[in-house]
Amino acid sequence: MQIKNLPREFEIARPIVQNIEEAGFEAYFVGGSVRDTVLGLDIHDVDIASSAYPAEIKKIFKHTVDTGIEHGTVMVLDHGNGYEITTFRTESGYQDYRRPDKVTFVRSLAEDLKRRDFTINALAMKENGEIIDLFDGLTDLKNNLIKAVGNPEERFHEDALRMMRAVRFASKLDFMVEVNTLNAIKNHSELLEKIAVERIHTEFVKMMLGKNPLKGIKDMLNTNLCNYIPGFKNHLSEFKSVLNINNLYLENESQVWTLICYQFGLNTKQIKSFLKAWKTSNQIIGNVTTMVCALRAIQTKSLDNMLMYHTGRTLLNSTVQLALILGMSIDANEIISEYDSLTVKSRDEIKINGSRLMSLGLVKPGPIIGKLLNAIELNIVNKALMNNEDSIIEFTKKFLKE
Structure with a gap:
């Protein structure tokens, strides 16, 4: 398969890949941007994988930043854009079910792709738009399937967050999780406790904001992932x-x-x-x-008015x-219209503040000022008091007498 009309993000990044290839190395666009391009979706970040080692990338390009060099990633700066170039690598260990104990740089694209999570994310693309599909990811995209690369049990042992990523992609893309992949999630759902809550949080929110969040919710319930996230x-x-x-x-x-x-x-x-x-x-x-x-x-x-006022x-x-x-059963337009009709939308819009009341000699510093301002605010929001200086001064005098 070849993408004839590449998105602009790829077009402006093509010289980066070409420079790496001219230096005698392989380089490909990889990851979600390739997947989303095949699906016709908008893309954002462009990631590049290469057979060149970090030191070799730094020789090819003048402007680089070591963003994750221990994992083989160097950022190349080009015309105001930053491109992360990651060396092909293999990973092993995963004693904490989160990070590899050992990362080994390799020259093989196939070795690099087979460590990725799902077949639809294991696609690579040459700078001319030709798709490299070693794990039948294009077929899974066509069939709307989320399927682990290789043995799903191994993939989830390598990084247990991948279980949440599976249900997130099911929601985001409105895909089904392939049966063996889903069973592996159910078999290892307790491993999610090994993952930092911040990482789970990101995937959960993305799942709930997806095209079909009910699919993700159903999968979470059926695989028992819900038992291993905070408060569920x-x-x-x-x-x-x-x-x-x-x-x-x-x-x-x-x-x-x-x-x-x-x-x-x-x-x-x-x-x-x-x-x-x-x-x-x-x-x-x-x-x-x-x-x-x-x-x-x-x-x-x-x-009521006050609750709408505080909600904004x-x-x-x-x-x-x-x-x-x-x-x-509500009239949404009526509720918003009622909010819009409020006399004030914030305390800053009230014509007199505490400093002004003190300068007029109406009140002295102390707890009474807070009580007075709250009363003024409440009455103006409830339209029992006009929002002008004379009315507020008159209200203040009566309030202080009482």
Whole structure:
């Protein structure tokens, strides 16, 4: 097979491959960019594998960076772009089920490709677009199959994260995991405990944001992978209930965790603990606690001005989308319209702040200022107080008397 019209990302990288070949070595485009090009999908990073050793690559190119030289990777800088060139290699050991104990540089493309995870990721492409397919990956792409290269038991022992990658690709591409590969995942699912949660987190979120996340969820349940990720073992029935959602399509990580925490019935304290176990960012934790609160209010029809105000338009819009996905009977446009009609959208829009009130001699520094500002904010958001200086001053005088 030969790709006639190469994506621009490959076209501008072709001189790199050509320079390596002119120096007497082999070089190929490899990995997900080749797979996605065959599938007609957009590509991002372009990776290159070569028979040249790192020192030899550094002799060929003037501008290089040792990004992972111990594993054979050198970045070549060219016209503002960076290309990672990795030497063909074999790996052995894997005592921790994560990293090879030994990496050996080789000159053989076949030896390099056979250590890769799945046949659809073991494709190589010459700079002219000719595909090198040593493990029938093109057939598996045509048949929509995720299939391990060689013995799946060995592949998952080498890196147990590959089990999560399998279900992630099933979701991302809307493919099926081949039966022997799926059985191997089930046989070795407990090895996932050996993997850093940050790596699992990345694959799980990508799976939930895929074209068909229900496939990934179903595979995770059927292979028992859910038993070995933080916080899921005691909520398997709730996670399984996600399979009842029609047309599940999520747009961002905050929606992913909001859906999970909502389905699991977690309160604010439990949400924070759960997401910290997943090593999520503080920003995501804040977003999710806010969105779950708003989602429950939408579900119980108790969404008020103050909750919309604290949620903000962006998170509220994501929450409304999630409510629709969950089949809640709501008027999404009405909710967003109600938010848009709020007098203020943040405390910065309130016409008087604490400093101004003190400068007017209405209040002295102390805890009372916080209580006063909260009361002003609440009344303006609930449209019980006009957002102008005179009205706020009058409200302040009455508040302090009471």
